Every structure is written in C-alpha cells, then in structure tokens.
Amino acid sequence: MTAFMDEDFLLDSHVAKRLYHEVAADLPIIDYHSHLQQGEIASRKQxxxxxxxxxxxxxxxxxxxxxxxxxxxxxxxxxxxxxxxxxxxxxxxxxxxxxxxxxxxxxxxxxxxxxxxxxxxxxxxxxxxxxxxxxxxDTWAFLEQAGVEVACTTDDPADDLAQHAAIKQMDLKTRVLPAYRPDKAMRINQQDFVEYLQRLGAVADVQIASFADMMQALAQRVTFFDEQGARISDHAVDVALPVTPLPPEQIEQLFQKRLGGTLLEAAEVAQYVLAVLTGLGRVYAAHDWTMCLHIGAQRNNNRRMLARLGADTGYDSISDMSCSAGLAGLLDTLDSEARLPKTMLFCLNPGMNEILSTLIGNFQDGSVAGKVQYGPAWWFNDHKEGNLQQLITLANHGVLGTSVGMVTDSRSFASYPRHDYFRRLLCRQLGQWVAGGEFPDDFEALSTVVRGICYENAKRYFAL
Known part of the structure; x- marks a missing residue:
C-alpha cells in the first residue's frame, strides 16, 4: 500500500517519478493569474x-x-x-x-x-x-520560498498602481506585475456603473459621455498598465455572447440608455459585453498582450448571503450557458482584421472542454506557438480529475506541449503548492502514456514537454 502523500504522491510509474523529481519539481513558477493583494506584498504583511x-x-x-x-x-x-x-x-x-x-x-x-x-x-x-x-x-517569504519568478495580480483599469511602483523599487526576488481586469466597465447593469465611469474618466483624463469615450479611456489605461509591466488582461465572461453584433450606433444607444438610468435587458447586456471585448481585443493586439477570457461562472446565486457577506464568498457555481458561436464570432472578427491578440480561453463548465479545445484550433496562425490557448483547469475544475481531463482533452485536439501551464487563481499566499499538485499530475499522465506504449520512453523529449508546460512556455508566451 502506498503511504499517504509520500514523496511520490500521485506519481504511479518510474517515468512519472523521474520526470517530476529530476525536471518538474524545482522549476520556477510563473503565476500569470492570481488575486493576490499587491498592498500586502508592498507592506510585507505578516x-x-x-x-x-x-x-x-x-x-x-x-x-x-x-x-x-x-x-x-x-x-x-x-x-x-x-x-x-x-x-x-x-x-x-x-x-x-x-x-x-x-x-x-x-x-x-x-x-x-x-x-x-x-x-x-x-x-x-x-x-x-x-x-x-x-x-x-511575511508575504515575501511565501513568494520566495515557493520559487515564484513572476506573480501577476488582478487590477482595475482605474487603479493608480502606486503599490506596484513601490514594489518595483524593493529587492523582492519575485517580479510582481499588474494584470488588467476591466470587469467594472463591462458590468453595465451594476448599481455603481455610472459612478465608476466618473472615476475611470478622471484617471484617464477623459470626460466619458459616450461609448467611444469609455473605450478611449480604457485604451489609455492599457497603455499606462503596459508602461508598468502589464502583459495580460483578464475578463469574466458570464453571459453568452451574441452571434451577430449590433452596429456602433446601436451600442451607443444602449450606452446612453444606461447613462440615463435605465437598466439594459439581458440581450442588450450581451451585445454591450461583446462590443467592449471586441474593442479591447484590438487594443491588446496593438500592445502584444494576452487576452484571458474566464467563461462559464454563475455568480452570487444566494441573494440572502450576497446581501450579508458580499460577492466572492462561496456562492458561485458552474453555468450551463452555451457560448461557442458567439465566442467564435468574437475571435473571427478580430482575426479577420488581423487584430486577434494572443488569447486564453478558461472554462468553468467541463461539458465545454471539447468545445473550447477544438475552437482554439480555428485561430492559430503560426505566429506564436499556441497563440490561442485552452486554459488550465480552473476553479471548480481544479482537482485531480479536472486537471487530468484538461491535459487529455488538449492532447486529443491540440498540441499539449505548447500549453502555458497552471495558475493559482487564488487570493492566498499559501496556495503555491497547487503548482506542485499540477506538476505531479502532468508527470503522472505522461508516464501513463509511456507505460501504455502511446509515447516512447524518450526522457529528453518528455523533459522538453515538462519544462515547457511548467515554466518555459509561459515565460516565452507572455514575454516575461
């Protein structure tokens, strides 16, 4: 009987054990999506x-x-x-x-x-x-002990990034970079949306009176973030994107409707979200950024507890929405203009694994290995079977060796052992393919795949 969580935890073959212990275990971590608080890093919180x-x-x-x-x-x-x-x-x-x-x-x-x-x-x-x-x-100790080379936080376009600037002047070994998360600009029906536009306009020095004004302000903040080292944007896509977009004048009408105090209908919200993503996708392409889309969350299901505790307190779940056609339309529009940025598709619904893993193949153009990525197992999928299924699905439909690997997607400085968990599962799966005669026992080739997925691909893909 195998001992509980011994040094070979999850490693069920000689190949898996060798790959993990000799290759994967000590590679640096590039955590390109987290919810760590930069203030807690700047202050060296204990x-x-x-x-x-x-x-x-x-x-x-x-x-x-x-x-x-x-x-x-x-x-x-x-x-x-x-x-x-x-x-x-x-x-x-x-x-x-x-x-x-x-x-x-x-x-x-x-x-x-x-x-x-x-x-x-x-x-x-x-x-x-x-x-x-x-x-x-302190917080630095967690990052350095785990071997985190780069950690990307999640930041609103209206943030001044002052704490990031302070961290740059410190001697922390980990590079801490902002990542651009414009959810507040996308959630047009939120109660404080109009108030948020005033804040965004103030930091961008743009008087926001139209949709075009808002997009100008967002674009200016992308430039500011880029100057601070950002290379990644992130979006929660919690609505099914429409297949046929509205023309600009109708998007402007929706925007004015909301500025006038009227909430939009669900279909109108979806059109607005598509317009924002399309416009920002063009901006990201111009800056050689990566656009990350987190798809399929059904948030804040419990109204009673939302009122009591607020959002992000454990009352979210997986959505069964269908979004493949609208998502393909978004990518196709940007691709047809030669302005499709590097893109990562994360999906919370495992029923969409094959949908997204095949969708990415439609928009690869040879410019970057894995230009459109099928993101790692995320949130409710971040478990043993979920990680293995993500690896197998990508291998079935794409090129596994181009994957940029795992992220913590966490608010906790203690969460970095999740990378160890993922690396063990990756080595386990590769070992099983070798044991089944599905891949040769070629340690050099296997090591290249492991180093790429665990570290090198992300460093190259995000230009870090």
Missing amino acids: FRNIAELWLGGDHYKWRLMRSAGVSEDFITGNRTDEEKFRAFCKVLPLAIGNPIYHWSHLELRRIFGIDLLINEKNAAQIWERANARLAGM
Missing part, C-alpha cells in the same frame, strides 16, 4: 496566525465548511481565529476526494514543515507549530 492565512477570504474552504455543517459564526462570523481553525480541522477529514484535503496537507508540509494529519486531534499542535513559523514569515 499573518497573525494560520487561521488568517488559510481561512481569511478563502471561499473554497468556506464552502467546504458550510457543506460539512459548520455554522457561519465559525466561518465568517465572530468566533475567535483559533475556534475557526479548529472547526476547519475537525471537518476536513470528511472531505475525502476533495482537492482541498490534498492542498491543505501540501501547504502544511511545504510551507511549515509539519508532517501531521489535519484533524481535530492534531489541531492544537498544528496551531502552535504553524503560528511559530509564521512569526518569522
């Missing part, structure tokens, strides 16, 4: 205890605890940090098969050097030992 590190804002763990019957006062309520931590430890053993079980133990071992099972019995000892270790750590 966490008061492991509960703040693990449970503060981590909606993955919050969902798990709720599902296990833990009351909200032990999750986001007023219980003490230690009580919340003990509550998590008590229920984690129930989560067999959940990636959080693996991630948490990997974090405990890699970050704290603690080789204990996380359960109610060991909670007190873990609390004491982890907190003692945290007393000598």
Whole structure:
C-alpha cells in the first residue's frame, strides 16, 4: 500500500517519478493569474496566525465548511481565529476526494514543515507549530520560498498602481506585475456603473459621455498598465455572447440608455459585453498582450448571503450557458482584421472542454506557438480529475506541449503548492502514456514537454 502523500504522491510509474523529481519539481513558477493583494506584498504583511492565512477570504474552504455543517459564526462570523481553525480541522477529514484535503496537507508540509494529519486531534499542535513559523514569515517569504519568478495580480483599469511602483523599487526576488481586469466597465447593469465611469474618466483624463469615450479611456489605461509591466488582461465572461453584433450606433444607444438610468435587458447586456471585448481585443493586439477570457461562472446565486457577506464568498457555481458561436464570432472578427491578440480561453463548465479545445484550433496562425490557448483547469475544475481531463482533452485536439501551464487563481499566499499538485499530475499522465506504449520512453523529449508546460512556455508566451 502506498503511504499517504509520500514523496511520490500521485506519481504511479518510474517515468512519472523521474520526470517530476529530476525536471518538474524545482522549476520556477510563473503565476500569470492570481488575486493576490499587491498592498500586502508592498507592506510585507505578516499573518497573525494560520487561521488568517488559510481561512481569511478563502471561499473554497468556506464552502467546504458550510457543506460539512459548520455554522457561519465559525466561518465568517465572530468566533475567535483559533475556534475557526479548529472547526476547519475537525471537518476536513470528511472531505475525502476533495482537492482541498490534498492542498491543505501540501501547504502544511511545504510551507511549515509539519508532517501531521489535519484533524481535530492534531489541531492544537498544528496551531502552535504553524503560528511559530509564521512569526518569522511575511508575504515575501511565501513568494520566495515557493520559487515564484513572476506573480501577476488582478487590477482595475482605474487603479493608480502606486503599490506596484513601490514594489518595483524593493529587492523582492519575485517580479510582481499588474494584470488588467476591466470587469467594472463591462458590468453595465451594476448599481455603481455610472459612478465608476466618473472615476475611470478622471484617471484617464477623459470626460466619458459616450461609448467611444469609455473605450478611449480604457485604451489609455492599457497603455499606462503596459508602461508598468502589464502583459495580460483578464475578463469574466458570464453571459453568452451574441452571434451577430449590433452596429456602433446601436451600442451607443444602449450606452446612453444606461447613462440615463435605465437598466439594459439581458440581450442588450450581451451585445454591450461583446462590443467592449471586441474593442479591447484590438487594443491588446496593438500592445502584444494576452487576452484571458474566464467563461462559464454563475455568480452570487444566494441573494440572502450576497446581501450579508458580499460577492466572492462561496456562492458561485458552474453555468450551463452555451457560448461557442458567439465566442467564435468574437475571435473571427478580430482575426479577420488581423487584430486577434494572443488569447486564453478558461472554462468553468467541463461539458465545454471539447468545445473550447477544438475552437482554439480555428485561430492559430503560426505566429506564436499556441497563440490561442485552452486554459488550465480552473476553479471548480481544479482537482485531480479536472486537471487530468484538461491535459487529455488538449492532447486529443491540440498540441499539449505548447500549453502555458497552471495558475493559482487564488487570493492566498499559501496556495503555491497547487503548482506542485499540477506538476505531479502532468508527470503522472505522461508516464501513463509511456507505460501504455502511446509515447516512447524518450526522457529528453518528455523533459522538453515538462519544462515547457511548467515554466518555459509561459515565460516565452507572455514575454516575461
């Protein structure tokens, strides 16, 4: 019987073990999409205890605890940090098969050097030992210990990026770069949309009175972000994009309708989103940026808890919306103008794996290896089977060796062992193909694939 999470965890063949230990394990990390707070990096924040590190804002763990019957006062309520931590430890053993079980133990071992099972019995000892270790750590320590070469944060176009500028002047080994996330400009029906336009216009020095004005302001902020080192944009695409876009004058009418205080209908919102993506895609192409599209989330399903806790608190799920035709139309429009930027398609719905993995092949043009990428397993797919299925699906329909690999997509500085988890699964899958006679036992060729997916492809693709 294999020991729990030993050094060969998830590695089930000689080839997998050799690839992981000799090639993958010590490669630097390029985390091109995260939700780390740049202010916490600039200030070299120290966490008061492991509960703040693990449970503060981590909606993955919050969902798990709720599902296990833990009351909200032990999750986001007023219980003490230690009580919340003990509550998590008590229920984690129930989560067999959940990636959080693996991630948490990997974090405990890699970050704290603690080789204990996380359960109610060991909670007190873990609390004491982890907190003692945290007393000598700050956010820089997490990044440097994990070997993070580049970490991209998620930033609004109206942000001044002052903290990023400050970080540049510091001697942190990790390069921390902004990434452009214009969701507030895309969510036209949000209550504070008009107020947001005023803020955006002020920083861009543009009086926003039309759709064209807004796009000008967004474009100017792309230039500003580019000067600060940004190379990536990110968009949440939570609506099905229409197949036939409206002409510019009708988009302007929709924009004026919203400025006048009237919310748009669902179909009108979709048209607006398509217009913003199309316009920004042209801007990204001009700057040689990558446009990342995160597709298929159904957000804020629980109105009662949204009112109580706000967004991003664990009440999102997978959407079954169909978006392939509209998405293909967006890429086709930009391609027909020779202004299709490098693009990554992330999908939350595993039922769309084959749809997106075949869609990317329609717009490869030989200019960049994997110019249009099928993004890594994301959010609800970021588990053992989800990662393996993403690798297999891309291999079936594309060129696996051009993948730019994994991201944390996390708010937690403790989440970098997820890269280790992914690398083990990658080596496992390659080893299984060799064992089945589907690929030769060519260590040099296999090593090239592993180094590319885990590190080199992302560095080259994003020009980092």
